[in-house]
Amino acid sequence: MADIAFLLLIFFLVTTTMNTDSGLSRQLPPMPDEEVPEDDIKIRERNIFLVLVNKNDQLMVENELMDISDIREAAKEFIANPNNDPDLPAKTPLEVPYFGTREVTKNHVISIQTDNGTSYGAYIAVQNELVAAYNELRNELAMQRFGEKYTDMKGEADRPKKDAIEEIYPLAISEAEPKNIGGQ
């Protein structure tokens, strides 16, 4: 009897899902100090990847109208800058464990600006595509060096490897100050 009871108990314990929450995690920038004028921090034009989403959920990426399905490739091109294009972010040499010295687009920033009327779903779709761009680049790199996908690396043992990859492709999606674009 006791065996059956334990069996059932374990069965329930294993099968009940505690409705785990999942989503896209982000870090908000701290509120700027009142005294420091905002224009103090100037980021060079070539280091910014500006994504505007208007109230009709249309995208303008780097001053060009773009379909949401193309943004992933554009973002990958921007983050990695494989051909050292002078219009894409500047590369600086960086000493990274496992990889040695590598040229890294350390100072790049992806900035998303939305209108008050943009739908939340569109915003999340754009965010998702941008994270996907990072993850694809990181996966490629991890595959080359470690023969394993970045997104499959779990547990503490892989932590240094993940850190190294994150140093080469640092996630820099800025939660920009709200602006009213596209007019209401």
Next chain:
Amino acid sequence: MARFQRSGKKKMPGISTASLPDIVFMLLFFFMVTTVMKEVTVMVRLRVPYATEIRKLENRSLVSYIYIGQPRSTEVYGTYPRIQLNDAFASKERIREFISAEREKMDENERPKMTVSLKVDNNVEMGIVTDVKQELRKASALKINYSSRQGDPFDNL
């Protein structure tokens, strides 16, 4: 030679109730383990958007929730999207209060790890979300999570 004999009529043996306490205890334990003590009743229509690059939120006790969406009972609260904190609708000015109350509940050394999960309906406009984000920045609750489900993000549009 031995013979088996059927004695009298066939009778169904009654179900033994000796195991009843076991079962009851088992269920008790089961419910004790699985129940979450305070679950708020969501008062907004909530269909969180789809995304593919999602990560699981660990450590429930460090997560606070903010719900944004159209109220369920539109005849009482109207159709305009509202912010729900705990069990009631609130204005965005109340968010700072809410965050400090949530902080109080946590262990002191765990407070920096606090995450705010934004459960926002797919069709809400960004204006209200941006307002909430600005309030969270003011309250210096900077770790946020846009709650989403596994699925094709292009279905959001």
